[in-house]
Amino acid sequence: MIGPWLDAFGPPTPGVVGLLFLAKAALAAALILIETAIGIVIRRRVQAACLERVVLGRWDVLRGQQVGRWIGALTEELPLLTRYVTSFFSALYLLISAALLSVMAAAVAPTLAMGLAALAVPAWLALKALYSLQSRLARSQASARQGLAADLTESLAGIFQAKASGETASLLRRALRRQAEVFQRELQIGWTLGVLAAINPLAMGAALLALAAWGGDASAASFGGVGVLAFRAATSVNALVATLGTLTRTVGSLKPLDDLAIIPEEPPREPLGERLVSARLEGAVYSQGGRRVLDGASLVVEPGRLLLVTGPSGSGKTTLINLLAGLFAPEAGRVVYRGASGAEHDASSRRARVAYVAQDVHLFSGTVRENLDPDGALADEALWRSLERAGAAEFVRARGGLTSALAEFGRSLSGGERRRLAVARALASEADLLALDEVTNGLDDASKAALVASIAELAREMPVVAVTHDAAAFASASPRVFTLAGGARPAP
Amino acid sequence: MNSLKLAYSVLKRCGLPDARMKLLLATYYLLTPVGAALDGLAWLQLVRLVAAEATPRPG
Numbered sequence: 001m002i003g004p005w006l007d008a009f010g011p012p013t014p015g016v017v018g019l020l021f022l023a024k025a026a027l028a029a030a031l032i033l034i035e036t037a038i039g040i041v042i043r044r045r046v047q048a049a050c051l052e053r054v055v056l057g058r059w060d061v062l063r064g065q066q067v068g069r070w071i072g073a074l075t076e077e078l079p080l081l082t083r084y085v086t087s088f089f090s091a092l093y094l095l096i097s098a099a100l101l102s103v104m105a106a107a108v109a110p111t112l113a114m115g116l117a118a119l120a121v122p123a124w125l126a127l128k129a130l131y132s133l134q135s136r137l138a139r140s141q142a143s144a145r146q147g148l149a150a151d152l153t154e155s156l157a158g159i160f161q162a163k164a165s166g167e168t169a170s171l172l173r174r175a176l177r178r179q180a181e182v183f184q185r186e187l188q189i190g191w192t193l194g195v196l197a198a199i200n201p202l203a204m205g206a207a208l209l210a211l212a213a214w215g216g217d218a219s220a221a222s223f224g225g226v227g228v229l230a231f232r233a234a235t236s237v238n239a240l241v242a243t244l245g246t247l248t249r250t251v252g253s254l255k256p257l258d259d260l261a262i263i264p265e266e267p268p269r270e271p272l273g274e275r276l277v278s279a280r281l282e283g284a285v286y287s288q289g290g291r292r293v294l295d296g297a298s299l300v301v302e303p304g305r306l307l308l309v310t311g312p313s314g315s316g317k318t319t320l321i322n323l324l325a326g327l328f329a330p331e332a333g334r335v336v337y338r339g340a341s342g343a344e345h346d347a348s349s350r351r352a353r354v355a356y357v358a359q360d361v362h363l364f365s366g367t368v369r370e371n372l373d374p375d376g377a378l379a380d381e382a383l384w385r386s387l388e389r390a391g392a393a394e395f396v397r398a399r400g401g402l403t404s405a406l407a408e409f410g411r412s413l414s415g416g417e418r419r420r421l422a423v424a425r426a427l428a429s430e431a432d433l434l435a436l437d438e439v440t441n442g443l444d445d446a447s448k449a450a451l452v453a454s455i456a457e458l459a460r461e462m463p464v465v466a467v468t469h470d471a472a473a474f475a476s477a478s479p480r481v482f483t484l485a486g487g488a489r490p491a492p
Numbered sequence: 493m494n495s496l497k498l499a500y501s502v503l504k505r506c507g508l509p510d511a512r513m514k515l516l517l518a519t520y521y522l523l524t525p526v527g528a529a530l531d532g533l534a535w536l537q538l539v540r541l542v543a544a545e546a547t548p549r550p551g
Contacts, residue, residue: 035520049505093524251495262505
């Protein structure tokens with residue numbers, strides 16, 4: 001007789017047993033479905049939230065980081081984090097299952113069940129040591145994986161220059177620098193998996209031998225009852241062991257995602273609420289990497305004449321634009337926006353619409369229209385007006401108009417055309433202030449002259465500031481010139 | 493344990509567990525013991541059925 005308490009369920013018939021198995025199968029399927037749904041909820045939310053952190057994070061924190069690491073975290077590490085979390089939930093589930101089945105086994109034949117449980121202790125100690133090793137290896141592998149993603153992104157971003165200069169071999173070497181490290185860790189993890197695979201059958205074999213030795217005076221039915229429950233519990237424990245292994249192998253992915261999740265958001269700033277007439281820097285002080293880059297800079301950007309900021313490399317030209325745009329906060333001094341109403345607003349609390357056009361123009365693969373107006377909110381007339389003002393209408397028309405396609409990063413355009421299109425995009429977004437960073441770099445004389453003429457025209461009607469080390473290129477625009485002396489000194 | 497804390501902190505910063513995830517988890521852990529009990533019961537009843545068949549009937 002096994003488990004007299006089972007009599008409460010009535011005499012077993014093939015029909016009842018069959019129904020029990022069907023119900024158990026339906027429940028197992030439902031649990032897997034729920035597990036999948038939990039995984040999807042996590043991936044969706046964490047990916048969106050981390051992407052938000054990158055896009056809305058503080059610029060002074062983001063600018064020192066590697067884009068490749070973000071891409072690696074959002075694509076490769078995220079599914080592993082999800083597996084880590086769902087594995088944790090599965091582990092709890094398996095633990096509950098194994099515990100319940102063990103309790104049932106103890107109710108059927110207590111001595112046999114206790115004997116089997118004692119065997120689990122040494123197996124568990126061996127597993128614990130292996131998991132600790134796996135966890136260390138996984139962290140180290142995740143770090144190497146992040147490095148590989150960063151190296152690949154950095155190297156491939158410069159593929160065209162490398163092709164032109166015939167340096168593709170060194171680019172490949174650099175891109176794959178960390179590959180060996182990643183796979184070395186993977187091989188080490190493989191060794192631990194091999195040992196794990198041997199531990200499970202060993203423990204199972206020992207358990208069955210013990211059952212045969214201690215179960216001598218037990219009835220065939222209780223031997224069978226405990227055997228089948230022990231087998232089911234061991235199946236849960238096996239799955240639990242595999243799941244704990246997944247936990248330790250995916251633990252390395254937590255750090256890269258945590259690094260993204262802790263990026264501080266930019267402090268909230270209200271929109272200006274009116275048209276910007278001028279932007280003013282008053283005694284701005286800013287340090288970077290222990291160097292005082294700006295030490296009390298004061299200037300005004302207003303419509304009428306282009307403001308040209310010149311100075312040697314490292315003199316703080318780009319920092320100055322970042323301060324005017326409100327992306328950096330000055331350590332001392334302030335940035336003031338004056339609105340059309342005459343009211344003055346501090347840049348630390350108000351956000352102006354600043355269009356920033358740099359030497360490396362950021363254009364997407366897609367149509368000209370998609371690049372000018374990603375949300376598709378503007379009419380064709382408004383886009384053509386922006387293109388006209390930026391001096392870009394002619395070449396866009398020649399290339400087939402607003403629906404003509406652009407290659408990634410705008411590679412199908414010349415350097416001058418790319419920058420004109422970027423200026424047109426800035427104008428289409430109805431920016432209040434146009435900030436240009438070394439926009440004439442690398443252009444031929446004719447392209448420079450045409451671009452500068454368009455900029456001078458725009459500067460008559462809106463505040464425009466351009467930083468450059470090539471002041472001569474802007475001479476035809478008769479700009480006001482602000483010169484930064486350079487020679488940054490250590491920050492006090 | 494530190495890893496679990498780290499995982500929880502990532503989820504929390506990302507606004508999880510939200511209402512949907514809590515509902516899914518509650519359902520999951522409500523069904524878990526039911527599934528395990530059904531599993532054990534189904535196998536035990538099968539063993540009883542086989543044992544009953546194997547036991548000679550009186551007379």
